[in-house]
Amino acid sequence: MTGTGQALWRRVPLWGVDASLVALSLLDAWINLYGEASPFMWASAALGCAGLFLRRRLPLAAFLLTLPMLVFMDVAVAPMVALYTVAAHTRNRLLLAGCALLNAAASTLVWPMSDTLSGEDRTWTLIQFVYTLATAFAPVLFGQLVQARQDVARQLVEVEEAREHESALYAQTVLARERAQLAREMHDVVSHQVSLIAVQAGALQVAAKDPQTRDGARAIRTLSVNTLDELRHMVTLLRASGGRATELTPQPTLAELQQLIANSGIETTLAGELPPGISTTAQRTIYRTVQEALTNVRKHAPGARAEVRLWHDTQHFGVTITNTAPTRPSVPLPSAHHGLIGLRERAELLDGTLTAEPTRQGGFTIELRAPTHPS
Template structure:
């Protein structure tokens, strides 16, 4: 907005209306300088000028009230102001055209009417009518232009508001995805480590002969269990926002798989291989699948052995983690039940599937299968 427009908008409406009335009154007074002007003509001029005070509330009525003074006088300010106000307040094009025609006709009528109306008079009357009609359409067109400008400005504001709303929604979506990914990483990494502490503390509690050592191992196990329980609630809250995209860095790859197995505390055999040049997303998915499967073995199948098989065929690749039946009773640990859900989400990102089911021998099997093109 320019400085001039800003200053104009600061002018109060009553000041603008008063200025128009004064200008219209001066215009009418100049045209009424002839001696012997009837009082009726003065009254019509006063009515037409004063009506401009009401032009914002009753624009059509004000246009009609300025017609008598246009018939009796050669004036321009009051009729043009009335037509402009009407044009800015209505979208009825036929009404605007009719008012412009009325104004042109009123300004062209010879008053008082004369019986001696020659052909030359008719020609000049027609010329004057066309000229007056063009003059009357000028404020109408300008008023419509101002109305269109206001419409465009309002639409621009609405578009900007819609864009702000879209940006806010996009930011919320990104935040939701980050929360979901953070929840998945918390479960895959933090839960993995804490559950290992709990399992090792439980084993130490059972094997220790010194009562003080057993009590210390018991305290560690209880704290680990409570930590897992709190972590489960945090993951549940974070996952409430949903989302299946975005990844956090740094992320593990297949190069870290052997280290994961070595640190798992489970007798595990690794066999097979995956396609060469496999992408980082696929590597991460395979790693997290093995990590979650070994975590479940520690939790629910103490003493069991595990087999991690990497495989590929003409159309698919994947990993199968199978464990034997447990050899001793498991220690009760809280389960957030989000591990397999997160793995299925990762598999879906690759266009694959994840299956988890018990084996006939009393163990358990988790298998990730993804199309080769996803590698």
């Protein structure tokens, strides 16, 4: 199918597709029943065809409604469509095999039942059953193929998102390394020089006899001390930055945590609370920990649910993020674990620790623990 054909097909509303399938099924039944049908046969045909309207919400029920019409007539459209829909919506192979057997059995039976079980027709009935069973597996395989295609498309999107995330993490790591180097230079060179200025100004203030000179030395010493305080603050910010290009803008705190969870695309619950008055750096660290944990859930555990629990006691506070086992298959993705490395570095700035380990139920948990009063 060409790109133009696919675009036109996608423009057809779902109700239009279902209505067309019902109309085609009715035509198939009318061809088989014309001239020799009883009211009960027509009722079975109408029930089976109308059941296709339920195939998207109740695929198994729609399939079961097509079975009576198979007993009385040699139809193909409605049962095949219903069987395909069941195969496209379930991963239970035993259920699909059972549906195929029911389809073949209903197609093979001849009403009245005594005709089917008569001695001269048993061999032909068995042959017809095997042939019908093989035919029934065609829509089952096609439905499974469509389901696998959807899984692959979803996994490709997840892979692309993971690659973008890895690229962002790499950029963060490079930027964090450059900022750490800049912080070292400021601490080792600039701070040292300013400290010498402060010391020399202090000495001049003590030794000078002229009041004007002492006032000038005092002003230089005061400005130098203030400059040192500003430099220490800037070095702390550079070392604590996570590496994003927007780190110098106002950073998220606990006030944005609920919005982060709402926009994560994961079924997540938030519980607990933190002690009042924790520092802005601690709030930012907790926010980044939750952000990275939910990103990992989305990347490595598709379909999983997550729980974010804030907690504190007399000596420590922290956050624990736990996710359940994935409900959909995931693609193994290459990872340099830069995210967890960055989280551990942030935890160390709070004199805390970060642990990350799998759970017994097949999920994963990440916990940040930091002292309430760091040393």
